[in-house]
Amino acid sequence: MKLLHLLMAIVTVGVTLPASAAEPIIIKFSHVAAESAPKGKAAAYFKKRAEELSNGKVKVEVYPNSTLYKDKEEIEALQIGAVQMLAPSLAKFGPLGLKEFEAFDLPYIFDTREALHKVTKGPVGAQLLRKLEPKGIVGLAYWDNGFKHLSNSTPIKSPADLKGKKMRIQSSKVLEEEMRALGAIPQVMAFSEVYQALQTGVVDGTENPHSNLYTQKMHEVQKYLTLTGHGYLGYAVIANKAFWDGLPSDVRSALEKAMSDTTDYANEISNRENELALEAVRTSGKTEIYNPTALELAAFKKSLAPVHKKMESRIGKETLEAIYSATGSDPSKL
Numbered sequence: 001m002k003l004l005h006l007l008m009a010i011v012t013v014g015v016t017l018p019a020s021a022a023e024p025i026i027i028k029f030s031h032v033a034a035e036s037a038p039k040g041k042a043a044a045y046f047k048k049r050a051e052e053l054s055n056g057k058v059k060v061e062v063y064p065n066s067t068l069y070k071d072k073e074e075i076e077a078l079q080i081g082a083v084q085m086l087a088p089s090l091a092k093f094g095p096l097g098l099k100e101f102e103a104f105d106l107p108y109i110f111d112t113r114e115a116l117h118k119v120t121k122g123p124v125g126a127q128l129l130r131k132l133e134p135k136g137i138v139g140l141a142y143w144d145n146g147f148k149h150l151s152n153s154t155p156i157k158s159p160a161d162l163k164g165k166k167m168r169i170q171s172s173k174v175l176e177e178e179m180r181a182l183g184a185i186p187q188v189m190a191f192s193e194v195y196q197a198l199q200t201g202v203v204d205g206t207e208n209p210h211s212n213l214y215t216q217k218m219h220e221v222q223k224y225l226t227l228t229g230h231g232y233l234g235y236a237v238i239a240n241k242a243f244w245d246g247l248p249s250d251v252r253s254a255l256e257k258a259m260s261d262t263t264d265y266a267n268e269i270s271n272r273e274n275e276l277a278l279e280a281v282r283t284s285g286k287t288e289i290y291n292p293t294a295l296e297l298a299a300f301k302k303s304l305a306p307v308h309k310k311m312e313s314r315i316g317k318e319t320l321e322a323i324y325s326a327t328g329s330d331p332s333k334l
């Protein structure tokens, strides 16, 4: 009986302790990227703005580089409230049952960042974020990273060069299909494990925006990088819905403003960060960078175009058509 009372007291205190002025509301923000990557910089910026704008009522603890949770675990941790905020890549929502997000992984779906923003800053993007709510998640914003390129232990100039290559991908069926279309063998793996897998030859290669390749030091263990720009990698910033809805309204408004400022910042720095990372890879002299000819790029596009139709029933025809119509291009017809 005594033990039961003790347990009840612990549970009650844990749940109902009010946040007084002296006790800031803690937001644990976990992510898998380096502090120097675009997402790492944006998370640090959000911490600063959120603490400023809430006049210290909120304290944001940022846990970068998978120090708290890896990819799959972090979404589960958010749902049970062990952390309050995350910014997983859009390729990681499929396992939650939100297959529509995998549209962002389709090859060559966005020709430019402007085309991407037509989706992320428009009604299609907003509608996708609303789909998170039944999962106990609030979608707050999209943060850009950049376009992905192929790296490998051997030179890659055409899809034929990828035949039989083991390629690390994020947990997305579209990316699986993409690698198969190129003749490669896809291998889903947590981001935190990629460096070692490349180093030991568990996989031969992978795909990344330059900022991730460089800040995870993958260029040290990848001899060749081919500038294919064949897909996009960006993030949805998300929060535990019960936590977010339960915030005092002045605090929530301050956080919304902090998020809007941070989104502008994140989307402003991401392109440049990726350019700088490419230059840093070049300067390191560890990776040979290959710029494919127009003809070679056309061969990649031709191999990858069928992935759109193949994945149509998984993503949903309506979502796909809404995206094509927002961007003004339908790469399935390439």
Ligand code: LMR
Binding pocket: 032, 033, 039, 088, 089, 145, 170, 190, 191, 212
């Ligand atoms: C990846 O797993 O390759 C990326 O999603 C990592 C990240 O969050 O940028």
